Each structure stands twice: as structure tokens, then as C-alpha cells.
Amino acid sequence: MDKLYQFGELAFGSRIKRLSDVLMKDVKQVYKDLYIDFEPTHFPVFKTIYEEKQVNIGKLSEFLELSQPAITQFVNALQKKGLISIVTNKLDKRKKIVQLSNKGLIMIDKLIPIWEVIGNQLTDLITNESTTFMNHLKLTEEKQKENSLYKRIIEHQKKQVEIIEYNSKYDSLFHDLNIEWLETYFYVEDHDKEVLSNPKSYIIDNNGYIFYAKYQNEIVGTVALMNEPEGYELSKMAVSPKYRGLKIGQKMMDHCIEFAKNKNWNKLLLYSNKKLENAIYIYRKYGFMEVELEKDSPYERSDIKMILRF
Amino acid sequence: MDKLYQFGELAFGSRIKRLSDVLMKDVKQVYKDLYIDFEPTHFPVFKTIYEEKQVNIGKLSEFLELSQPAITQFVNALQKKGLISIVTNKLDKRKKIVQLSNKGLIMIDKLIPIWEVIGNQLTDLITNESTTFMNHLKLTEEKQKENSLYKRIIEHQKKQVEIIEYNSKYDSLFHDLNIEWLETYFYVEDHDKEVLSNPKSYIIDNNGYIFYAKYQNEIVGTVALMNEPEGYELSKMAVSPKYRGLKIGQKMMDHCIEFAKNKNWNKLLLYSNKKLENAIYIYRKYGFMEVELEKDSPYERSDIKMILRF
DNA sequence: ATTATTTATATAAGTACTTATACAAAGATA
DNA sequence: TATCTTTGTATAAGTACTTATATAAATAAT
Numbered sequence: 269m270d271k272l273y274q275f276g277e278l279a280f281g282s283r284i285k286r287l288s289d290v291l292m293k294d295v296k297q298v299y300k301d302l303y304i305d306f307e308p309t310h311f312p313v314f315k316t317i318y319e320e321k322q323v324n325i326g327k328l329s330e331f332l333e334l335s336q337p338a339i340t341q342f343v344n345a346l347q348k349k350g351l352i353s354i355v356t357n358k359l360d361k362r363k364k365i366v367q368l369s370n371k372g373l374i375m376i377d378k379l380i381p382i383w384e385v386i387g388n389q390l391t392d393l394i395t396n397e398s399t400t401f402m403n404h405l406k407l408t409e410e411k412q413k414e415n416s417l418y419k420r421i422i423e424h425q426k427k428q429v430e431i432i433e434y435n436s437k438y439d440s441l442f443h444d445l446n447i448e449w450l451e452t453y454f455y456v457e458d459h460d461k462e463v464l465s466n467p468k469s470y471i472i473d474n475n476g477y478i479f480y481a482k483y484q485n486e487i488v489g490t491v492a493l494m495n496e497p498e499g500y501e502l503s504k505m506a507v508s509p510k511y512r513g514l515k516i517g518q519k520m521m522d523h524c525i526e527f528a529k530n531k532n533w534n535k536l537l538l539y540s541n542k543k544l545e546n547a548i549y550i551y552r553k554y555g556f557m558e559v560e561l562e563k564d565s566p567y568e569r570s571d572i573k574m575i576l577r578f
Numbered sequence: 579m580d581k582l583y584q585f586g587e588l589a590f591g592s593r594i595k596r597l598s599d600v601l602m603k604d605v606k607q608v609y610k611d612l613y614i615d616f617e618p619t620h621f622p623v624f625k626t627i628y629e630e631k632q633v634n635i636g637k638l639s640e641f642l643e644l645s646q647p648a649i650t651q652f653v654n655a656l657q658k659k660g661l662i663s664i665v666t667n668k669l670d671k672r673k674k675i676v677q678l679s680n681k682g683l684i685m686i687d688k689l690i691p692i693w694e695v696i697g698n699q700l701t702d703l704i705t706n707e708s709t710t711f712m713n714h715l716k717l718t719e720e721k722q723k724e725n726s727l728y729k730r731i732i733e734h735q736k737k738q739v740e741i742i743e744y745n746s747k748y749d750s751l752f753h754d755l756n757i758e759w760l761e762t763y764f765y766v767e768d769h770d771k772e773v774l775s776n777p778k779s780y781i782i783d784n785n786g787y788i789f790y791a792k793y794q795n796e797i798v799g800t801v802a803l804m805n806e807p808e809g810y811e812l813s814k815m816a817v818s819p820k821y822r823g824l825k826i827g828q829k830m831m832d833h834c835i836e837f838a839k840n841k842n843w844n845k846l847l848l849y850s851n852k853k854l855e856n857a858i859y860i861y862r863k864y865g866f867m868e869v870e871l872e873k874d875s876p877y878e879r880s881d882i883k884m885i886l887r888f
Numbered sequence: 889a890t891t892a893t894t895t896a897t898a899t900a901a902g903t904a905c906t907t908a909t910a911c912a913a914a915g916a917t918a
Numbered sequence: 919t920a921t922c923t924t925t926g927t928a929t930a931a932g933t934a935c936t937t938a939t940a941t942a943a944a945t946a947a948t
Contacts, residue, residue: 269641270641270642270643271622271625271626271629271641271642272622272642272643275622275625276697277697277700277701277704278621278625278693278696278697278700279621279622280601280700280704281597281598281601281602281605281618281700282598282621282622284594284595284597284598285594285595285598285599285602285934285935286643286644287591287594288591288592288594288595288598289595289935289936291590291591292591292595293936295591307903308591309903309904309905311588311589311592312581312582312585312589312592315581315585316581319581324926324927325926325927326925326926326927331579331580331581332581332582333580333582333596334596334905335905335906335907336926336927336928337905337906337907337927337928337929337930338904338905338906339927340927340928340929341904341905342904344928360913360914360925360926361912361913361914362912362913362914362925362926362927363913363925363926363927364926364927383588386588387586387587387588390587390588390590390591391587394587394590394710394711394712395710395711396711398709399708399709400704400705400714401704401705401706401711401714401715401718402704404710404711404714405711408711595904595905599905599906603906617933619933619934619935634896634897635896635897636895636896636897644935645935645936645937646896646897646898647897647898647899647900647935647936647937648934648935648936649897650897650898650899651934651935652934654898670895670896670943670944671896671942671943671944672895672896672897672942672943672944673895673896673897673943674896674897
């Protein structure tokens, strides 16, 4: 029972406020998932500064129909984040000219593609067969409850990720992504360097497989299925830190399991480390079970071995 | 140049927020004008309590899809204003049962008619020929800028006030409204009592006129045009304190001036007191000019005499 | 019958605005 | 040229929410 529905037009203001709040919250979560350090409320001010290139506080207030103190507060926040620079106008020392900083320009490049996605998904959300404002509002509220803007955006982003097969031209990317991952969480063992520098001889030529996650024409993740005496080992899983949040790891995992089933393998094994709690949690969700770790395990850093049986 | 327009769907959230803010602001001003001590943001909670009769905080939060702390804050504010009473449920001492207080019930009686007006005017505002949510929003924003919800409501209320002619059945109302006014700003002179108790003989039978302002079938204001040797005097203007804000005084003044012109009188006079600054300001706006006050003016309280010449 | 968990509300702190007011620089006026 | 007004921004305090967390009472589990 949603009382605001029952109140009809009288609650129109409260309802559009509530809708605005949930949409803002969803977009906030999207930025967070994509590791973009940007507040949705800063969007109008930031985009206007970007478009106008140089603009003062009064003009921003006028353009956006927000109070001048509101703009001052946003501008201060954006400067604190280093996204804009503020200079006093030489001809009129009362005026503060605002423009994007270098960091702001880098941020804009990250934001523009996601803004396009947000815009499209929002359009989907608010587009429906209706003739009155109240009905549009109602249908939009219902759609948002069923499948929120947040979910819509994340689903769309996930669809943009495709898994492709080994190609030697990506050897250096394969190396770099995995070294980066190792350096972040552990340290690079000599054996790693050897294998990662020669994926063809160590993996492919040994009847192994390498897959890449491709997102917007860029390789953003790698995974390998290595042919070991005991069975195929899931390994070399690395995701570019810029693209975490898109569940790329899970997408690669889905692909590998499907691939293994099609090959009629009866199991997949992997080595990991208990300190990677999130990863272990996900492996378990996929059905991997912990087994005893052999003394001569292939990696120093491993302290857990898991097997998924089909 | 409204930037948010240009940003298209992306700025949808910001725009509905802005619209919500201006509508709330307009309704707040309406309550203020009508001397109703009520916050528009309290509307959903207050109306729900009224409809449910007895309800606890958790249920309110559920019904209105607002966080529990939000409800707690609203409920505390309403209690502080004396509009609701809170009792702890005897069976479950965690639960706080909220219901309208006597003061709250009186408030509801004041609010219900104005809620109807607000609802109707809002409906007008958001009703337009369009098919998409964005266009509805755009048209509504434009209508709001042209003729705001606030103006629409006040215009409507003013239209509800009509001026009617003398009828002896309203003699006691005529007396009471004027005595109340005198007691608020001055004190009641003996002569006042005499005149106000016998309007027929003192005013009507002396070729004078009495008019009433009628609002929703209730007499809420009075004014008289008294036949004096020098000319007709505008007098006995009183408005019920419950209905200030509807510009009833101005409506009666309009009527009297129109009436005087139709009678081909060449002037209207009035006596007032300089401490009633607002009244004097309005008289001047209508074209009344200050003239010298005779020593033997008819009222002790008067310290200014004004004349409007046609 | 304890103890642990869940439920109902309160409290604290933060965010995104608002209005009111202060202040300094620029422009207008006498 | 001094002063008065206007313009541009800053600061303070308030409002309407939010999330995170605390606390007390009720209920479930042992």
C-alpha cells in the first residue's frame, strides 16, 4: 500500500521528489561500481563548466536555476576534488572564473561514455505508453521498482563485455594485466615472469587455452585454462583495475565453466589464497570445493586448492 | 538559457527535483498567506495519520516509503506543534502509536478545503497535451514559470470571495467582526458600540451602505459607506482573522470604489491611524491622499484623514 | 530459563539544498 | 571626489532528508 499513490495529484510533489532521490541514488551506485569518484549531484555544474569552458559562479547559478550559495558550495567541492580550477578575473576582481583542471578533463573522458549509457537507460525507464503526467509518473515508478535504473545500467554494461579467444597480438597485454594483478595482491615469482612472457609455449602449445574479456574494443581481462597432469587449471585471471565493477571476472568464469563442460572435462581446479576472501566466496558460489593442498603446489602464494566437479 | 533542458534525459533527475522544490515552496507560501501553521513536507505523514487514525512509526515508514528516521523526525516535529499525540502501545512497548490531537483535528478541518484547491490547481498545472514524460515535464515547467502554482491557488481563492449587499440577518456578525477588529488594534469607544449595535438606523436609514465579503457561504468581512455631511466615508472595514491572506480587504475596497464611481460621488473619505502602516500604504495605492484632520474628528483613535477624489 | 536474534524506535552525522546576511569590488551619482 | 548603489561571492544557519549505529523490548532457540 503506497499512500502517496492514493493521495493523487496532491502528493505529486512528494512523489517526484522521491523518484528523483532513488534515481540519484542509483546513479551514485553506478559511479561507485565503476570506481569513478564522482557525485551525481555535481553533474549539472560539472557538465556546464565543461561545455562553457570558462564560466563564473553567477552565470552557473543563472544557467542551472540554483541559488548562488548552492553553486558556491558545489564549486568548492569540485575544487577540493581537484576537478576544476578557479581563478579571479583580472578585469573584475569580484568574478571567479571556473574551468576544468587536467584531472577534470580526465574525469570527463571517463564520464562521457557512462553518461551516454545512463541517458539511454533513463530514456527507457521514462518512456511508456501514456498520455497524462500522473500516469507517466506511475508507470515510471513501477518500472523503477521492478528493474531499477541501477540494474538496467549494470546489465547493459555487462552485455558490452565479450569473451574472445587467444591471439598472440595480445601477449603483452596478457603479461601486463597479470603482473599488475600479482603486484597488487602478492609479488611476482620467477616462474610467473617466465610463463606470462611466453604464453604461447607454456599454455597454448601445451593444449591450454587463453581467453580475453573485451570491453569497448579494449582488452580488460584475461583468464587461462592450463593443461596440468591432474586436469585443467583455471589460472591467470586478471581484470584491469579501471574496469572492476562490471563483473568481468564472473563473466570469464561463466565462460570457462561452459567451455569445460563442452569439452567434457570432469573437473576444473584452481589455486588461490585465503586472504582473497571475495574471490574464494565467488569460487564457492560457482561450486568449487576446497581440497587438500599438495606440498609441492605450483605457486608459493597459494594456500588453498579448490576443485569444481561436473 | 536553461542548461538542464539541453542536457536531455540525463538531467531528468535534477529537473524533477527542481520542480518538486518550487512546488513545495509555493504550497508553503500558500499556507503562510492563509495563516495556516503547517509545513508542506508534513503533508504525507499528517494525512496518513488522519486516514489511518492510529498508526505506528514503522507502518508510516512503510506506507510512505521513507526511512524510519525520517518518519521519527516528522512525528517529533508534529508532536512539538501539538498536532498529534503519541502513546506507547501497551501490548508491545516498543511500538509508538500516533494519532491526531484535538489541535490536529482542528488543523485537518482547515487543511481539507485548501488541499482540494491545491489538488485542483496542481492538476491544471500538470495537465497538458503531450505523450512523453519529458514533454510533460517541459510543459509543466513552462506553465509553472508563466503562472506559478502559488499564483493559481491565490487567484482561485480570491475568486471565491464575493461581495454582497446589506441584510439585517448579518447584523450580529457585523457587530462582532468590527468589535474584534477594534479590540485587536485599539479599544472600543462608546460611539462604536452604539453604531455597531444598530447598523440599520445609524447607517442604512441615513442613506448609507453596508457590504459583506462572503467566502464559502460564510461572512468573513464587512465594510460600510456612511453618509456624512462632507461626503461618503469608508468605514467599518473588518476582516475575520481566520481569512486574512485572501486579500479580502482589497476586494472590498475595489467594490466600494466601483460603487462610489457608479453613484457619481466625487470623493470618498476615511479616517485611520498612522500606526496601521500596511493599511495606510494600501489606501495610498488606491489613490487616497492625506488631508488635514479636523479637530472634532468622529473617532478618538484617528490621527489621519484621507480623501480619494474621482 | 537463559541467551541469541529480531523488531521498533532513537540518535548522530552527513548531504544537498535553501534563505538571510555580510562583505568587497565596481559602477553610478552628487 | 566622495559617497551611494549594485553586483558577485562567501558565510552561517536552517530544512528535509539520508545512512550507520545504538538501544530497548519482544520473540525464538537452546
